[in-house]
Amino acid sequence: xxxxxxxxxxxxxxxxxxxxxxxxxxxxxxxxxxxxxxxxxxxxxxxxxxxxxxxxx
Amino acid sequence: xxxxxxxxxxxxxxxxxxxxxxxxxxxxxxxxxxxxxxxxxxxxxxxxxxxxxxxxxxxxxxxxxxxxxxxxxxxxxxxxxxxxxxxxxxxxxxxxxxxxxxxxxxxxxxxxxxxxxxxxxxxxxxxxxxxxxxxxxxxxxxxxxxxxxxxxxxxxxxxxxxxxxxxxxxxxxxxxxxxxxxxxxxxxxxxxxxxxxxxxxxxxxxxxxxxxxxxxxxxxxxxxxxxxxxxxxxxxxxxxxxxxxxxxxxx
Numbered sequence: 001x002x003x004x005x006x007x008x009x010x011x012x013x014x015x016x017x018x019x020x021x022x023x024x025x026x027x028x029x030x031x032x033x034x035x036x037x038x039x040x041x042x043x044x045x046x047x048x049x050x051x052x053x054x055x056x057x
Numbered sequence: 058x059x060x061x062x063x064x065x066x067x068x069x070x071x072x073x074x075x076x077x078x079x080x081x082x083x084x085x086x087x088x089x090x091x092x093x094x095x096x097x098x099x100x101x102x103x104x105x106x107x108x109x110x111x112x113x114x115x116x117x118x119x120x121x122x123x124x125x126x127x128x129x130x131x132x133x134x135x136x137x138x139x140x141x142x143x144x145x146x147x148x149x150x151x152x153x154x155x156x157x158x159x160x161x162x163x164x165x166x167x168x169x170x171x172x173x174x175x176x177x178x179x180x181x182x183x184x185x186x187x188x189x190x191x192x193x194x195x196x197x198x199x200x201x202x203x204x205x206x207x208x209x210x211x212x213x214x215x216x217x218x219x220x221x222x223x224x225x226x227x228x229x230x231x232x233x234x235x236x237x238x239x240x241x242x243x244x245x246x247x248x249x250x251x252x253x254x255x256x257x258x259x260x261x262x263x264x265x266x267x268x269x270x271x272x273x274x275x276x277x278x279x280x281x282x283x284x285x286x287x288x289x290x291x292x293x294x295x296x297x298x299x300x301x302x303x304x305x306x307x308x
Binding site: 027041 | 105107108115138151157158165169277278284292
């Protein structure tokens, strides 16, 4: 491209790529974080229920 | 037809559909970007018209996402669908992202074509208001701790904000604006040459599939967030039941 406005075109594509990457990254990172939290919460619940069943015995 | 009101069924469905949606999005972007870069330059604007392939789909998505949110708001307030508020909450950051792309690329297109990055004309200002509405909705979700109250407040604000959609659409007809009038969705057919129109259509499909993919992922994240809250409450309740027994043992 030998157009005098090439810089504006490149900047526009760079901004769009950065925003789309941020949107994808935020959703994927949130999913991974929530999956880890859910595993931890499930383990805590199982531990609490295990403690109760031991307490009954 | 699966019962999408059941969050477990919904999560199972997303597990099956997301890889296909993601693959379709990637393929559409690959084809769309190839067509965009090989499309001929505009006879007046030259290569800067290539910004159109980002700006126009992002502009369409900014209003389309708000329309999806308006339906989700009705689902929250009227039909009380269990996933409607999750759909509403998940769409707002995506709508903000698309609107930001629309504003930023429009500004970068405006400088070489209009000689300025920004003017306070009706189209630009109404899209900026839409962007601020998205940010306001995200802030509202974060400001109210009770998720039920936050959902109702966000749904009401979303429906009030719908008044901005026809203003955006018809701003170029109702007022004298620097922004050009519609050139694709208009009576009498598009005014764009097919060699420029096809890349635009493929890029618009790519943006739509990107939104569908990310929106499904966002709703799944909200379902997980609710599960964490429920499991944490159950664990706390179990802990409360155990507390007297442990206290007695300690004594």
